[in-house]
Amino acid sequence: MNKQEKNIVDILTFDEIEDIxxxxxxxxxxxxxxxxxxxxxxxxxxxxDELLNDDCIxxxxxxxxxxxxxxxxxxxxxxxxxxxxxxxxxxxDKYFNDIEYAFVDMDGCVEQMTIDNxxxxxxxxxxxxYEDECGCDDCDDCEExxxxxxxxxxxxxxxxYVSQFRHDEKPATTSTAxxxxxxxxxxxxxxxxxKKYEEFEEMYLDNIRDMLLSYSEFMDEVxxxxxxxxxx
Numbered sequence: 001m002n003k004q005e006k007n008i009v010d011i012l013t014f015d016e017i018e019d020i021x022x023x024x025x026x027x028x029x030x031x032x033x034x035x036x037x038x039x040x041x042x043x044x045x046x047x048x049d050e051l052l053n054d055d056c057i058x059x060x061x062x063x064x065x066x067x068x069x070x071x072x073x074x075x076x077x078x079x080x081x082x083x084x085x086x087x088x089x090x091x092x093d094k095y096f097n098d099i100e101y102a103f104v105d106m107d108g109c110v111e112q113m114t115i116d117n118x119x120x121x122x123x124x125x126x127x128x129x130y131e132d133e134c135g136c137d138d139c140d141d142c143e144e145x146x147x148x149x150x151x152x153x154x155x156x157x158x159x160x161y162v163s164q165f166r167h168d169e170k171p172a173t174t175s176t177a178x179x180x181x182x183x184x185x186x187x188x189x190x191x192x193x194x195k196k197y198e199e200f201e202e203m204y205l206d207n208i209r210d211m212l213l214s215y216s217e218f219m220d221e222v223x224x225x226x227x228x229x230x231x232x
Contacts, residue, residue, distance in 0.1 A: 013131035020128045021047045028077045036076035039105035044073040091117045
């Protein structure tokens with residue numbers, strides 16, 4: 001079992017996705033870690049409303065201005081009861097890096113890169129999603145009880161899906177198969193793939209930093225111009 005696999009504590013499925021909020025809040029009250037729920041805006045707002053009913057919870061930051069349909073949101077609570085609600089935009093963000101235990105939506109609204117970032121930081125994760133009903137009477141997949149994004153699947157397909165999050169060295173379908181890594185459509189070793197992935201992530205962060213620096217320089221020029229105008 002590698003590090004990433006070990007850090008996925010559990011995989012939860014629900015008929016009503018809001019049930020994850022009760023589990024999230026229960027974890028908040030029974031650990032000294034900073035616990036987060038990472039999902040879409042609607043579910044995060046529901047969790048926030050539930051927590052605000054508790055006098056022991058103190059708002060530290062709330063930012064709900066990002067309205068993109070595919071926006072990832074997080075709500076976290078630390079050991080002192082301070083709550084943070086915001087989009088997941090930058091992986092070097094202070095509050096995102098404070099997360100020590102996370103419940104992460106696996107129904108498509110959270111990017112794999114977000115999950116990878118948490119796993120690489122040794123954050124313990126519980127994945128969660130819908131458990132839909134097939135509606136058929138004699139379905140072997142339903143009898144096995146495994147679902148992916150609400151769709152009944154066989155155990156083999158379920159294990160394959162989970163391996164995407166766990167980064168298993170070998171897929172669950174066979175003991176003789178091995179993982180295949182590609183860069184620009186060409187097969188490569190895992191070491192080459194990991195190196196290229198790190199380079200890509202660093203380039204992404206560099207671009208973000210450059211953008212923020214440029215914006216800061218622009219605002220300095222604007223403020224200088226305003227100061228001159230006031231002196232005229």
